[in-house]
Amino acid sequence: MSILFRSQRTYRAEPTRSLSEILYCLIVSVSVLYSGCASIFGWDIHAPGILSEDFSKKVKPIPERVALYLPPELLAYVSHDRGGRTADPQTYHVGEALGPMLVEGFQAGFEEFILLETEPTSAILKRYGIPYLVTVRIKNFKNRVTWGGHAITVATEALVFDSDLKWLGRFESSGASDAEKVFAKKGGPQVNLNAALENNVLAIVEYLQDSMRRGTWTEIQKETGAA
Amino acid sequence: MKKLFSALLQFHQIKFLPPLWGKVRMGGKNIELSPPPFRHTNWRIRLWRNSSPIKGGGNNWSKALFIFLSLYSFFISQNTVLYGSEVFQDTDTQVVVREHPKTGKPYVSIISHSALSQVDPFERLKGKMSRPDYRMLDPKVKSGEIPYEGPYSSSTKIYVFAATLATLGTVGGAVGLATVPAAATGAAASGGGAYLAGGAAVAGGAAGAAALATRSDSRQDDFIQTSKSESIEKLNNGK
Numbered sequence: 001m002s003i004l005f006r007s008q009r010t011y012r013a014e015p016t017r018s019l020s021e022i023l024y025c026l027i028v029s030v031s032v033l034y035s036g037c038a039s040i041f042g043w044d045i046h047a048p049g050i051l052s053e054d055f056s057k058k059v060k061p062i063p064e065r066v067a068l069y070l071p072p073e074l075l076a077y078v079s080h081d082r083g084g085r086t087a088d089p090q091t092y093h094v095g096e097a098l099g100p101m102l103v104e105g106f107q108a109g110f111e112e113f114i115l116l117e118t119e120p121t122s123a124i125l126k127r128y129g130i131p132y133l134v135t136v137r138i139k140n141f142k143n144r145v146t147w148g149g150h151a152i153t154v155a156t157e158a159l160v161f162d163s164d165l166k167w168l169g170r171f172e173s174s175g176a177s178d179a180e181k182v183f184a185k186k187g188g189p190q191v192n193l194n195a196a197l198e199n200n201v202l203a204i205v206e207y208l209q210d211s212m213r214r215g216t217w218t219e220i221q222k223e224t225g226a227a
Numbered sequence: 228m229k230k231l232f233s234a235l236l237q238f239h240q241i242k243f244l245p246p247l248w249g250k251v252r253m254g255g256k257n258i259e260l261s262p263p264p265f266r267h268t269n270w271r272i273r274l275w276r277n278s279s280p281i282k283g284g285g286n287n288w289s290k291a292l293f294i295f296l297s298l299y300s301f302f303i304s305q306n307t308v309l310y311g312s313e314v315f316q317d318t319d320t321q322v323v324v325r326e327h328p329k330t331g332k333p334y335v336s337i338i339s340h341s342a343l344s345q346v347d348p349f350e351r352l353k354g355k356m357s358r359p360d361y362r363m364l365d366p367k368v369k370s371g372e373i374p375y376e377g378p379y380s381s382s383t384k385i386y387v388f389a390a391t392l393a394t395l396g397t398v399g400g401a402v403g404l405a406t407v408p409a410a411a412t413g414a415a416a417s418g419g420g421a422y423l424a425g426g427a428a429v430a431g432g433a434a435g436a437a438a439l440a441t442r443s444d445s446r447q448d449d450f451i452q453t454s455k456s457e458s459i460e461k462l463n464n465g466k
Contacts, residue, residue: 048377050329052358067337075348100329100349107327107334115325117348118339124318128337157459173456179364186370187379191359194377199454207456217458 042089043183047097047194051104055198059105062209065112067128068102069120069135075099077138083145092193094141094154101194101201102136109205125163132168133161134208139172150189151178152196158204160217169217171207175200328353 077095082088106113116124120133140155153176160168177195182188211217325336328349338345356377363373 043380045380046378048329048356048359049352050356050358052361054361070348096352100327100352103334103349104327104330104332107332113334115334115336117336118320121318124320124337127318127320128322170459171456172459173454175454177364180366182364184370185363187359187375187377188364188370189380190378191361191363191375194359195361195364203454203456206454 042091043189044091044093045189045193046093047190047197049097049100049194051101051108051198051201052194055105055202056108058202059108059205059209061109061111062212063111064132064212065114065130066106066110066132066134066208067114067116067120067125067130068106069116069133070099070102071135071137074136074138077141079141079143081141081143083143083150087145090143090145090189092141092143092152094138094193094197097194098138098154098156098197098200101197102204105201105205106134109209120161120165122163122165125161125165129163131163132208132212133163133165134204135159135161136204149178149180150182150192152176152193154196154200156200156204158207160208160211169211171217173200173203173207175203325349329355331355 073095075095075098077098079092079094080090081092082090103113103115114128114130116133118124120135124130125133136156136158138154139157140153142151142153142155144151153174155172155174157170157172159170162168175196176199177192179188179192179195182192319340320337321340323336323338323345324333325347326333328347329352357374359375359377360373362368363375
Protein backbone atom coordinates (compact mmCIF):
# COMPACT_ATOMS: atom_id res chain seq x y z
CA MET A 1 0.00 0.00 0.00
CA SER A 2 2.83 2.35 0.68
CA ILE A 3 4.05 1.88 -2.89
CA LEU A 4 0.74 2.78 -4.37
CA PHE A 5 0.43 5.98 -2.50
CA ARG A 6 3.43 8.01 -3.08
CA SER A 7 4.02 10.86 -0.88
CA GLN A 8 3.20 13.97 -2.68
CA ARG A 9 5.00 17.10 -2.13
CA THR A 10 3.35 20.12 -3.34
CA TYR A 11 5.57 22.74 -4.74
CA ARG A 12 4.00 26.10 -4.45
CA ALA A 13 5.57 29.14 -6.05
CA GLU A 14 6.20 31.97 -3.64
CA PRO A 15 4.64 35.05 -5.18
CA THR A 16 5.85 37.27 -2.37
CA ARG A 17 9.45 37.29 -3.66
CA SER A 18 8.68 38.80 -7.09
CA LEU A 19 6.01 40.95 -5.55
CA SER A 20 8.51 42.47 -3.16
CA GLU A 21 10.83 43.32 -6.03
CA ILE A 22 8.02 44.94 -7.95
CA LEU A 23 6.97 46.87 -4.90
CA TYR A 24 10.51 47.98 -4.29
CA CYS A 25 10.89 49.25 -7.86
CA LEU A 26 7.62 51.05 -7.57
CA ILE A 27 8.61 52.80 -4.36
CA VAL A 28 11.95 53.88 -5.80
CA SER A 29 10.36 55.13 -9.01
CA VAL A 30 7.68 57.07 -7.21
CA SER A 31 10.21 58.64 -4.86
CA VAL A 32 12.41 59.69 -7.76
CA LEU A 33 9.52 61.11 -9.70
CA TYR A 34 8.10 62.88 -6.69
CA SER A 35 11.24 64.42 -5.30
CA GLY A 36 13.08 65.05 -8.50
CA CYS A 37 16.57 64.17 -9.48
CA ALA A 38 18.21 66.95 -7.54
CA SER A 39 16.82 65.74 -4.23
CA ILE A 40 18.12 62.24 -4.49
CA PHE A 41 20.81 62.58 -7.04
CA GLY A 42 22.32 66.01 -6.47
CA TRP A 43 23.22 68.79 -4.12
CA ASP A 44 20.64 70.68 -2.09
CA ILE A 45 22.51 73.75 -0.93
CA HIS A 46 21.25 75.85 1.98
CA ALA A 47 23.68 78.58 2.96
CA PRO A 48 24.13 79.40 6.68
CA GLY A 49 22.44 82.79 6.05
CA ILE A 50 24.60 84.68 8.54
CA LEU A 51 27.34 87.23 7.96
CA SER A 52 30.93 86.55 8.91
CA GLU A 53 32.99 88.46 11.44
CA ASP A 54 34.68 90.37 8.62
CA PHE A 55 31.47 92.20 7.79
CA SER A 56 31.33 94.00 11.12
CA LYS A 57 34.95 95.04 10.66
CA LYS A 58 34.26 96.56 7.25
CA VAL A 59 30.91 98.23 7.96
CA LYS A 60 30.17 100.70 10.73
CA PRO A 61 26.66 102.02 11.40
CA ILE A 62 25.70 105.55 10.37
CA PRO A 63 23.01 107.61 12.11
CA GLU A 64 20.23 107.21 9.55
CA ARG A 65 16.73 105.76 9.61
CA VAL A 66 16.28 103.33 6.76
CA ALA A 67 13.44 100.96 5.98
CA LEU A 68 13.92 97.78 4.01
CA TYR A 69 11.19 96.00 2.11
CA LEU A 70 11.86 92.45 0.89
CA PRO A 71 9.46 91.30 -1.84
CA PRO A 72 8.10 87.76 -1.39
CA GLU A 73 9.74 86.64 -4.64
CA LEU A 74 13.16 87.46 -3.22
CA LEU A 75 12.68 85.25 -0.18
CA ALA A 76 11.44 82.40 -2.34
CA TYR A 77 14.22 82.61 -4.97
CA VAL A 78 15.71 79.20 -5.80
CA SER A 79 18.18 78.40 -8.57
CA HIS A 80 18.74 75.07 -10.28
CA ASP A 81 21.69 76.25 -12.32
CA ARG A 82 24.06 73.29 -12.51
CA GLY A 83 26.97 75.37 -13.65
CA GLY A 84 27.99 72.96 -16.36
CA ARG A 85 26.57 70.37 -18.68
CA THR A 86 28.15 67.45 -16.90
CA ALA A 87 27.77 68.72 -13.33
CA ASP A 88 25.55 67.08 -10.76
CA PRO A 89 22.15 68.65 -10.31
CA GLN A 90 22.30 71.45 -7.77
CA THR A 91 19.63 73.44 -6.01
CA TYR A 92 20.62 76.77 -4.46
CA HIS A 93 18.23 78.28 -1.92
CA VAL A 94 19.39 81.82 -2.55
CA GLY A 95 16.51 83.89 -1.20
CA GLU A 96 16.26 81.86 1.97
CA ALA A 97 19.76 83.01 2.96
CA LEU A 98 19.79 86.45 1.35
CA GLY A 99 16.77 87.69 3.33
CA PRO A 100 18.28 87.28 6.82
CA MET A 101 21.66 88.45 5.58
CA LEU A 102 20.17 91.67 4.22
CA VAL A 103 18.42 92.29 7.53
CA GLU A 104 21.64 91.69 9.43
CA GLY A 105 23.61 93.86 7.02
CA PHE A 106 21.19 96.75 7.39
CA GLN A 107 21.21 96.33 11.16
CA ALA A 108 24.96 96.72 11.07
CA GLY A 109 24.95 99.58 8.58
CA PHE A 110 22.24 101.89 9.98
CA GLU A 111 21.46 102.84 13.54
CA GLU A 112 17.72 103.01 12.95
CA PHE A 113 16.77 100.08 10.80
CA ILE A 114 13.15 99.15 10.14
CA LEU A 115 11.90 96.11 8.30
CA LEU A 116 8.68 96.73 6.42
CA GLU A 117 6.69 93.52 6.32
CA THR A 118 3.78 95.13 4.54
CA GLU A 119 3.71 96.79 1.15
CA PRO A 120 5.10 100.29 1.57
CA THR A 121 2.96 103.35 1.07
CA SER A 122 3.69 107.02 1.38
CA ALA A 123 1.37 107.20 4.38
CA ILE A 124 3.37 104.56 6.23
CA LEU A 125 6.68 106.24 5.50
CA LYS A 126 5.43 109.61 6.65
CA ARG A 127 3.72 108.26 9.74
CA TYR A 128 6.89 106.67 11.00
CA GLY A 129 9.23 109.38 9.75
CA ILE A 130 11.18 107.16 7.36
CA PRO A 131 13.30 109.22 4.96
CA TYR A 132 14.69 106.29 2.96
CA LEU A 133 13.03 103.12 1.74
CA VAL A 134 15.10 100.44 0.07
CA THR A 135 13.77 97.46 -1.80
CA VAL A 136 15.94 94.74 -3.30
CA ARG A 137 15.31 92.15 -5.95
CA ILE A 138 17.55 89.39 -7.28
CA LYS A 139 18.48 90.12 -10.85
CA ASN A 140 20.69 87.19 -11.70
CA PHE A 141 22.36 84.13 -10.23
CA LYS A 142 25.32 82.60 -12.01
CA ASN A 143 26.95 79.33 -11.15
CA ARG A 144 29.99 77.77 -12.74
CA VAL A 145 31.28 74.38 -11.76
CA THR A 146 34.56 73.41 -13.34
CA TRP A 147 37.15 70.73 -12.83
CA GLY A 148 39.04 72.77 -10.31
CA GLY A 149 36.69 75.32 -8.92
CA HIS A 150 33.25 76.56 -8.13
CA ALA A 151 32.28 80.16 -8.83
CA ILE A 152 29.04 81.83 -7.78
CA THR A 153 27.91 85.34 -8.70
CA VAL A 154 24.78 86.97 -7.30
CA ALA A 155 23.50 90.17 -8.92
CA THR A 156 20.78 92.27 -7.29
CA GLU A 157 19.02 95.50 -8.09
CA ALA A 158 18.19 97.94 -5.30
CA LEU A 159 15.71 100.82 -5.52
CA VAL A 160 15.76 103.73 -3.09
CA PHE A 161 12.71 105.90 -2.42
CA ASP A 162 12.03 108.92 -0.23
CA SER A 163 9.05 109.33 2.10
CA ASP A 164 6.82 110.40 -0.79
CA LEU A 165 7.71 107.17 -2.60
CA LYS A 166 9.59 109.15 -5.18
CA TRP A 167 12.47 107.34 -6.73
CA LEU A 168 15.85 108.57 -5.47
CA GLY A 169 18.22 106.10 -7.05
CA ARG A 170 18.62 102.66 -8.53
CA PHE A 171 21.77 100.61 -8.52
CA GLU A 172 22.95 97.16 -9.32
CA SER A 173 25.17 95.17 -7.00
CA SER A 174 27.06 91.97 -7.55
CA GLY A 175 28.81 89.65 -5.15
CA ALA A 176 30.97 86.75 -6.21
CA SER A 177 32.93 83.95 -4.65
CA ASP A 178 35.29 81.63 -6.45
CA ALA A 179 36.97 78.77 -4.67
CA GLU A 180 38.60 75.45 -5.46
CA LYS A 181 37.86 71.98 -4.14
CA VAL A 182 34.63 73.25 -2.71
CA PHE A 183 32.59 70.09 -3.09
CA ALA A 184 35.25 68.02 -1.35
CA LYS A 185 34.75 69.84 1.91
CA LYS A 186 31.91 69.49 4.33
CA GLY A 187 29.81 72.61 3.91
CA GLY A 188 32.00 73.86 1.06
CA PRO A 189 29.32 74.82 -1.46
CA GLN A 190 27.17 76.24 1.33
CA VAL A 191 29.92 78.52 2.58
CA ASN A 192 30.83 79.49 -0.98
CA LEU A 193 27.24 80.57 -1.60
CA ASN A 194 27.24 82.42 1.71
CA ALA A 195 30.39 84.28 0.72
CA ALA A 196 28.88 85.43 -2.57
CA LEU A 197 25.74 86.62 -0.83
CA GLU A 198 27.73 88.43 1.84
CA ASN A 199 29.74 90.27 -0.79
CA ASN A 200 26.52 91.36 -2.43
CA VAL A 201 25.10 92.62 0.87
CA LEU A 202 28.35 94.43 1.55
CA ALA A 203 28.15 96.21 -1.80
CA ILE A 204 24.56 97.29 -1.18
CA VAL A 205 25.17 98.64 2.32
CA GLU A 206 28.38 100.48 1.43
CA TYR A 207 26.74 102.06 -1.62
CA LEU A 208 23.81 103.26 0.47
CA GLN A 209 26.08 104.66 3.17
CA ASP A 210 28.17 106.57 0.66
CA SER A 211 25.13 107.96 -1.11
CA MET A 212 23.54 109.12 2.14
CA ARG A 213 26.73 110.79 3.30
CA ARG A 214 27.18 112.65 0.01
CA GLY A 215 23.52 113.21 -0.72
CA THR A 216 23.82 111.99 -4.31
CA TRP A 217 22.57 108.79 -5.80
CA THR A 218 23.77 108.61 -9.37
CA GLU A 219 27.39 109.56 -9.49
CA ILE A 220 28.76 107.04 -7.03
CA GLN A 221 30.25 103.81 -8.17
CA LYS A 222 31.33 101.48 -5.44
CA GLU A 223 33.69 98.68 -6.20
CA THR A 224 35.64 96.56 -3.79
CA GLY A 225 38.26 94.14 -4.98
CA ALA A 226 39.06 90.69 -3.73
CA ALA A 227 42.02 90.24 -1.42
CA MET B 228 -3.52 125.53 28.59
CA LYS B 229 -4.71 122.94 26.12
CA LYS B 230 -6.45 120.96 28.84
CA LEU B 231 -8.04 124.09 30.30
CA PHE B 232 -9.33 125.17 26.93
CA SER B 233 -10.74 121.73 26.13
CA ALA B 234 -12.43 121.61 29.54
CA LEU B 235 -14.03 125.01 28.98
CA LEU B 236 -15.10 123.94 25.55
CA GLN B 237 -16.71 120.79 26.85
CA PHE B 238 -18.57 122.81 29.50
CA HIS B 239 -19.70 125.30 26.88
CA GLN B 240 -20.74 122.48 24.59
CA ILE B 241 -22.79 120.73 27.21
CA LYS B 242 -24.55 123.86 28.41
CA PHE B 243 -24.98 125.99 25.38
CA LEU B 244 -23.96 124.27 22.20
CA PRO B 245 -24.99 121.19 20.38
CA PRO B 246 -22.24 118.54 20.35
CA LEU B 247 -19.83 118.63 17.46
CA TRP B 248 -20.52 115.00 16.59
CA GLY B 249 -23.09 112.36 17.30
CA LYS B 250 -26.83 112.60 16.94
CA VAL B 251 -28.27 116.06 17.35
CA ARG B 252 -31.82 117.11 17.28
CA MET B 253 -32.23 120.56 15.84
CA GLY B 254 -35.34 122.18 14.46
CA GLY B 255 -37.36 119.03 14.98
CA LYS B 256 -35.05 117.02 12.82
CA ASN B 257 -32.47 114.43 13.75
CA ILE B 258 -29.04 115.19 12.47
CA GLU B 259 -26.10 112.84 12.70
CA LEU B 260 -22.65 114.33 12.56
CA SER B 261 -19.70 112.03 11.94
CA PRO B 262 -16.61 112.93 13.94
CA PRO B 263 -13.65 114.45 12.14
CA PRO B 264 -10.84 111.99 12.88
CA PHE B 265 -8.29 113.94 10.89
CA ARG B 266 -7.83 117.41 9.73
CA HIS B 267 -8.16 116.61 6.07
CA THR B 268 -11.30 114.51 6.39
CA ASN B 269 -14.48 116.11 5.21
CA TRP B 270 -17.39 116.42 7.50
CA ARG B 271 -20.37 114.42 6.58
CA ILE B 272 -23.77 115.45 7.77
CA ARG B 273 -26.55 113.03 7.29
CA LEU B 274 -29.98 114.35 7.70
CA TRP B 275 -33.08 112.36 7.85
CA ARG B 276 -36.61 113.25 8.66
CA ASN B 277 -38.15 112.29 11.92
CA SER B 278 -41.35 110.30 11.91
CA SER B 279 -43.22 113.02 13.76
CA PRO B 280 -44.26 116.17 11.88
CA ILE B 281 -41.83 118.99 12.03
CA LYS B 282 -42.99 121.77 14.31
CA GLY B 283 -42.01 125.38 14.22
CA GLY B 284 -41.60 125.61 10.50
CA GLY B 285 -38.39 126.44 8.72
CA ASN B 286 -37.39 129.53 10.72
CA ASN B 287 -36.18 127.59 13.74
CA TRP B 288 -34.31 125.22 11.48
CA SER B 289 -32.52 127.97 9.59
CA LYS B 290 -31.57 129.78 12.77
CA ALA B 291 -30.20 126.61 14.30
CA LEU B 292 -28.25 125.87 11.17
CA PHE B 293 -26.77 129.36 11.07
CA ILE B 294 -25.68 129.15 14.69
CA PHE B 295 -24.24 125.75 14.12
CA LEU B 296 -22.26 126.76 11.06
CA SER B 297 -20.86 129.86 12.73
CA LEU B 298 -19.77 127.94 15.75
CA TYR B 299 -18.38 125.18 13.59
CA SER B 300 -16.27 127.60 11.61
CA PHE B 301 -14.95 128.93 14.90
CA PHE B 302 -14.03 125.55 16.27
CA ILE B 303 -12.66 124.10 13.07
CA SER B 304 -9.73 126.49 13.41
CA GLN B 305 -9.00 124.95 16.76
CA ASN B 306 -8.43 121.57 15.24
CA THR B 307 -4.74 121.81 15.74
CA VAL B 308 -5.41 122.22 19.44
CA LEU B 309 -8.05 119.54 19.74
CA TYR B 310 -6.47 117.06 17.40
CA GLY B 311 -2.88 118.14 17.46
CA SER B 312 -1.53 114.61 17.55
CA GLU B 313 -3.74 113.16 14.85
CA VAL B 314 -2.37 114.75 11.71
CA PHE B 315 -1.27 111.48 10.07
CA GLN B 316 -3.45 109.24 8.04
CA ASP B 317 -4.33 105.98 9.65
CA THR B 318 -2.15 103.33 8.06
CA ASP B 319 -3.61 100.22 9.74
CA THR B 320 -0.13 99.15 10.82
CA GLN B 321 1.61 98.47 14.05
CA VAL B 322 5.16 98.31 15.30
CA VAL B 323 6.62 95.08 16.65
CA VAL B 324 10.06 94.04 17.76
CA ARG B 325 11.40 90.86 16.25
CA GLU B 326 14.63 88.99 16.70
CA HIS B 327 16.97 88.11 13.89
CA PRO B 328 16.56 84.38 13.23
CA LYS B 329 20.30 83.68 13.24
CA THR B 330 21.84 86.23 15.58
CA GLY B 331 18.97 87.00 17.93
CA LYS B 332 19.63 90.73 17.59
CA PRO B 333 16.33 92.64 17.89
CA TYR B 334 15.04 94.94 15.19
CA VAL B 335 11.92 97.02 14.59
CA SER B 336 9.36 95.73 12.16
CA ILE B 337 6.21 97.37 10.81
CA ILE B 338 3.38 94.99 10.08
CA SER B 339 -0.20 95.40 9.03
CA HIS B 340 -3.06 94.57 11.35
CA SER B 341 -4.20 91.58 9.37
CA ALA B 342 -3.51 88.28 11.11
CA LEU B 343 -1.55 86.82 8.24
CA SER B 344 1.16 89.40 8.37
CA GLN B 345 1.79 88.99 12.07
CA VAL B 346 3.73 85.77 11.43
CA ASP B 347 7.48 86.32 11.43
CA PRO B 348 8.64 85.81 7.81
CA PHE B 349 11.82 84.20 9.12
CA GLU B 350 10.09 81.94 11.64
CA ARG B 351 11.10 78.70 9.94
CA LEU B 352 14.72 79.87 9.61
CA LYS B 353 15.29 80.35 13.32
CA GLY B 354 18.35 78.61 14.63
CA LYS B 355 21.41 80.29 16.00
CA MET B 356 24.70 79.11 14.57
CA SER B 357 28.29 80.24 14.53
CA ARG B 358 29.48 82.60 11.86
CA PRO B 359 31.19 81.01 8.84
CA ASP B 360 34.92 81.30 8.42
CA TYR B 361 35.75 81.81 4.77
CA ARG B 362 39.29 80.54 5.27
CA MET B 363 37.85 77.09 4.77
CA LEU B 364 37.43 77.96 1.09
CA ASP B 365 41.20 78.12 0.73
CA PRO B 366 42.24 75.10 -1.35
CA LYS B 367 45.18 74.52 0.98
CA VAL B 368 42.83 74.05 3.90
CA LYS B 369 41.56 70.51 4.17
CA SER B 370 38.07 69.53 5.11
CA GLY B 371 37.59 69.63 8.86
CA GLU B 372 40.60 71.80 9.67
CA ILE B 373 38.38 74.79 10.25
CA PRO B 374 35.29 73.85 12.26
CA TYR B 375 31.97 74.33 10.53
CA GLU B 376 28.59 73.89 12.17
CA GLY B 377 26.26 75.06 9.47
CA PRO B 378 24.12 73.10 7.02
CA TYR B 379 25.85 70.80 4.59
CA SER B 380 24.86 68.32 1.96
CA SER B 381 26.43 65.00 1.22
CA SER B 382 26.73 63.12 -2.03
CA THR B 383 26.43 59.84 -0.15
CA LYS B 384 22.88 59.56 -1.29
CA ILE B 385 24.12 59.40 -4.84
CA TYR B 386 25.88 56.17 -4.05
CA VAL B 387 22.94 54.89 -2.11
CA PHE B 388 20.89 55.38 -5.22
CA ALA B 389 23.57 53.71 -7.32
CA ALA B 390 23.69 50.74 -4.99
CA THR B 391 19.92 50.55 -5.03
CA LEU B 392 19.88 50.36 -8.77
CA ALA B 393 22.74 47.91 -8.76
CA THR B 394 20.79 45.48 -6.61
CA LEU B 395 18.02 45.52 -9.17
CA GLY B 396 20.46 44.78 -11.97
CA THR B 397 20.54 48.28 -13.45
CA VAL B 398 23.81 49.46 -14.96
CA GLY B 399 25.50 51.60 -12.33
CA GLY B 400 27.46 53.65 -14.81
CA ALA B 401 24.35 55.42 -15.96
CA VAL B 402 23.96 57.15 -12.59
CA GLY B 403 25.76 60.23 -13.74
CA LEU B 404 28.95 61.94 -14.62
CA ALA B 405 30.62 63.77 -11.81
CA THR B 406 32.35 66.89 -12.95
CA VAL B 407 34.46 66.96 -9.81
CA PRO B 408 35.56 63.38 -9.34
CA ALA B 409 38.03 64.35 -6.66
CA ALA B 410 35.12 65.54 -4.57
CA ALA B 411 33.10 62.46 -5.36
CA THR B 412 35.88 60.19 -4.22
CA GLY B 413 36.19 62.13 -0.99
CA ALA B 414 32.50 61.81 -0.35
CA ALA B 415 32.53 58.12 -1.11
CA ALA B 416 34.86 57.57 1.80
CA SER B 417 32.19 58.82 4.12
CA GLY B 418 29.50 56.74 2.54
CA GLY B 419 30.32 53.51 4.32
CA GLY B 420 31.86 50.28 3.14
CA ALA B 421 28.65 48.73 1.93
CA TYR B 422 28.32 51.16 -0.91
CA LEU B 423 31.96 51.88 -1.54
CA ALA B 424 32.36 49.40 -4.33
CA GLY B 425 29.48 50.77 -6.34
CA GLY B 426 30.35 54.36 -5.55
CA ALA B 427 33.97 54.07 -6.43
CA ALA B 428 33.10 52.39 -9.71
CA VAL B 429 30.85 55.27 -10.59
CA ALA B 430 33.40 57.88 -9.62
CA GLY B 431 36.27 56.13 -11.34
CA GLY B 432 34.38 55.60 -14.56
CA ALA B 433 33.18 59.15 -14.67
CA ALA B 434 36.48 60.76 -13.85
CA GLY B 435 38.17 59.97 -17.12
CA ALA B 436 35.31 61.20 -19.26
CA ALA B 437 34.80 64.34 -17.19
CA ALA B 438 38.46 65.26 -17.32
CA LEU B 439 38.40 65.55 -21.09
CA ALA B 440 35.07 67.32 -21.29
CA THR B 441 35.48 69.98 -18.62
CA ARG B 442 39.07 71.05 -18.61
CA SER B 443 39.05 74.41 -16.94
CA ASP B 444 40.24 77.46 -18.73
CA SER B 445 42.73 79.30 -16.59
CA ARG B 446 41.78 82.58 -18.17
CA GLN B 447 38.23 82.24 -16.90
CA ASP B 448 38.99 81.02 -13.41
CA ASP B 449 40.51 84.21 -12.03
CA PHE B 450 38.07 86.47 -10.20
CA ILE B 451 39.49 89.83 -9.33
CA GLN B 452 36.51 91.53 -7.79
CA THR B 453 34.04 90.10 -5.36
CA SER B 454 31.84 93.04 -4.51
CA LYS B 455 30.60 95.76 -6.83
CA SER B 456 27.81 98.30 -6.98
CA GLU B 457 27.13 100.50 -9.96
CA SER B 458 24.43 103.03 -10.65
CA ILE B 459 22.09 101.82 -13.33
CA GLU B 460 21.83 105.28 -14.86
CA LYS B 461 25.54 105.22 -15.42
CA LEU B 462 25.29 101.78 -16.97
CA ASN B 463 22.58 102.96 -19.33
CA ASN B 464 24.47 106.13 -20.27
CA GLY B 465 27.56 104.16 -21.05
CA LYS B 466 25.80 101.98 -23.63
